[in-house]
Amino acid sequence: MRNLLYIIAVILIIGWLLGVFAWNAGGLIHILIVLAVISLLIGIIRRA
Numbered sequence: 495m496r497n498l499l500y501i502i503a504v505i506l507i508i509g510w511l512l513g514v515f516a517w518n519a520g521g522l523i524h525i526l527i528v529l530a531v532i533s534l535l536i537g538i539i540r541r542a
Contacts, residue, residue, distance in 0.1 A: 499537040506530035 506526045513523035 499533045499540075503530040503533040503537070506533065 507530045510523060510526040510530065513526065
């Protein structure tokens with residue numbers, strides 16, 4: 495389950511980077527980075 499959360503976080507970060515730098519997707523693209531950070535935090539908390 496932890497690996498899945500990290501994979502999701504990486505996909506979301508890549509999507510965020512593409513949205514910010516490749517296309518001007520506006521403010522909603524920042525939701526992806528927030529979801530990625532939450533996914534990483536859940537993975538870290540569950541590991542502890």
